[in-house]
Amino acid sequence: MLSVLLRAIAALALGTSLAGCAGGGAALRGTGDLGVVIERADGAVLVVENSTRSILGRIDGLGDLSHAHAVFSRDGRYAYVFGRDGGLSKLDLLTRRVAARVMQAGNSIGGAISQDGRLVVAQNYDPGGIKVFDAGSLELLADIPATHGDGTLRSKVVGLADAPGNRFVFALYDAGEIWIADLSQPRSPRITRFPGAGRQPYDGLVTPDGRHYLAGLFGEDGIAALDLWQPQPQLRRILSGYGRGEQRLPVFKMPHLRGWAVAGRRAYLPAVGRHEVLVVDTETWQEVGRIPVKGQPVFVMARPDGRQVWINFALPDNGWVQVFDTLGGKIVASLQPGRAVLHMEFTARGDEVWMSARDDDRVVIYDTAHLARVGEIAARSPSGIFFASRAARIGF
Amino acid sequence: MDYRIGRFRVLAAVLAGMVSCAAAPAALAAPDDERGRSLVRLVRQDCGACHGMLLTGGLGPALSPDALRDRPREALVATVLGGRPGTPMPPWRGLLTEDEAGWIVDRLQAGFPER
Numbered sequence: 001m002l003s004v005l006l007r008a009i010a011a012l013a014l015g016t017s018l019a020g021c022a023g024g025g026a027a028l029r030g031t032g033d034l035g036v037v038i039e040r041a042d043g044a045v046l047v048v049e050n051s052t053r054s055i056l057g058r059i060d061g062l063g064d065l066s067h068a069h070a071v072f073s074r075d076g077r078y079a080y081v082f083g084r085d086g087g088l089s090k091l092d093l094l095t096r097r098v099a100a101r102v103m104q105a106g107n108s109i110g111g112a113i114s115q116d117g118r119l120v121v122a123q124n125y126d127p128g129g130i131k132v133f134d135a136g137s138l139e140l141l142a143d144i145p146a147t148h149g150d151g152t153l154r155s156k157v158v159g160l161a162d163a164p165g166n167r168f169v170f171a172l173y174d175a176g177e178i179w180i181a182d183l184s185q186p187r188s189p190r191i192t193r194f195p196g197a198g199r200q201p202y203d204g205l206v207t208p209d210g211r212h213y214l215a216g217l218f219g220e221d222g223i224a225a226l227d228l229w230q231p232q233p234q235l236r237r238i239l240s241g242y243g244r245g246e247q248r249l250p251v252f253k254m255p256h257l258r259g260w261a262v263a264g265r266r267a268y269l270p271a272v273g274r275h276e277v278l279v280v281d282t283e284t285w286q287e288v289g290r291i292p293v294k295g296q297p298v299f300v301m302a303r304p305d306g307r308q309v310w311i312n313f314a315l316p317d318n319g320w321v322q323v324f325d326t327l328g329g330k331i332v333a334s335l336q337p338g339r340a341v342l343h344m345e346f347t348a349r350g351d352e353v354w355m356s357a358r359d360d361d362r363v364v365i366y367d368t369a370h371l372a373r374v375g376e377i378a379a380r381s382p383s384g385i386f387f388a389s390r391a392a393r394i395g396f
Numbered sequence: 397m398d399y400r401i402g403r404f405r406v407l408a409a410v411l412a413g414m415v416s417c418a419a420a421p422a423a424l425a426a427p428d429d430e431r432g433r434s435l436v437r438l439v440r441q442d443c444g445a446c447h448g449m450l451l452t453g454g455l456g457p458a459l460s461p462d463a464l465r466d467r468p469r470e471a472l473v474a475t476v477l478g479g480r481p482g483t484p485m486p487p488w489r490g491l492l493t494e495d496e497a498g499w500i501v502d503r504l505q506a507g508f509p510e511r
Contacts, residue, residue, distance in 0.1 A: 064449060066448060067448075084454065107448070200484070254455065340441070
């Protein structure tokens with residue numbers, strides 16, 4: 001009798017504390033249907049739900065979120081948001097609260113999470129390098145300066161990607177190098193340097209299988225590649241001189257490689273300063289085609305099943321989005337979802353795509369099967385959109 | 397050749413798009429309020445992609461008054477219009493008139509408006 005009573009009291013206490021955690025008595029729930037939208041001008045993040053196409057809450061006070069990027073804890077509950085001003089915030093999607101926050105650099109450009117989910121790594125412009133944090137507490141575990149030249153110079157770091165084996169790969173913009181940091185012992189990182197990767201790497205990516213790291217070059221036409229499956233990876237150059245020596249257009253916005261497109265055995269990559277998407281065979285790394293598009297591509301992203309590739313553009317074509325059908329081999333739609341389309345994110349299984357129309361202050365939602373607009377949500381100057389399904393994907 | 401076609405495309409798109417909200421054509425000595433606001437937005441948002449929305453730096457250097465105050469105005473205007481070949485800084489001629497570039501540089505040197 002007494003024990004029943006005690007159990008009842010315990011259950012009641014647990015119930016109230018859970019309700020307290022869920023911010024105002026919300027029911028128990030998972031996060032697989034949730035995501036975040038960055039409101040870049042306000043230093044705020046919206047927590048959104050895919051199925052209801054709604055905003056669950058807003059988390060403010062996160063500093064300068066221009067060019068902010070987010071990764072997710074393995075359980076999909078926490079989003080780690082990397083701000084331009086060096087702020088790293090761990091957000092709880094369920095309670096819509098800041099679980100932890102550190103200022104870790106003067107100028108930061110994004111981050112990644114390790115394969116085992118224990119390490120969060122920030123890539124920084126200033127001071128140039130990467131920093132490794134405990135994913136639970138955000139305690140600093142390692143500080144790896146991107147030194148070059150005589151050892152006193154520090155380079156901006158770009159293109160950070162997580163790779164199998166708790167490794168992280170990144171590129172040094174000012175030094176033209178790629179580094180692999182093996183963080184299997186987080187407090188004593190092992191660095192392998194690859195000098196001579198090419199001039200001004202601007203971003204990088206790892207293929208969905210975790211095998212290949214590619215760094216796009218701004219200072220020359222080509223891409224530097226590493227095969228991470230090899231015990232001793234060798235630097236390779238692919239797509240050399242894809243511009244055929246022709247003068248390129250002025251580039252008003254750097255293309256992004258992360259969240260790139262692999263569909264079947266083909267990869268679709270933005271050509272720098274050209275109105276083209278390059279198609280590459282991922283077995284041979286030879287160019288197998290080019291797709292003429294409306295403007296200079298910024299994001300080239302495959303729907304999760306690889307059937308479609310969606311492309312957005314730099315100024316002045318940033319009001320357009322084009323859809324390439326990988327089966328038919330042609331552009332099947334040229335859409336105008338809004339003004340200044342900065343980013344696109346597919347739902348986990350690709351039925352919908354959410355696109356931020358920065359200058360219209362909204363996120364526009366399209367059905368990808370019918371290429372029809374099915375909804376929108378209001379957001380102030382939205383930029384990056386990140387869904388919790390990224391938690392399970394390498395390179396995201 | 398490629399490049400010139402690109403420039404005309406850019407110009408045409410700008411006239412059709414960005415300036416459509418402005419009350420007057422782009423070539424004004426002192427941009428009116430509308431154009432002024434859209435220039436502020438352009439600097440914060442689009443220059444901000446490389447220089448940071450708060451202009452504290454990114455891939456490109458900080459464009460704060462501290463960084464630019466003592467720099468020759470004409471050289472900065474030339475950089476904005478002509479870009480810096482060999483670096484990601486693109487030439488904005490075609491998207492911005494000389495007057496507009498001057499207007500932006502003056503404000504960068506003095507302290508750039510929020511909105």
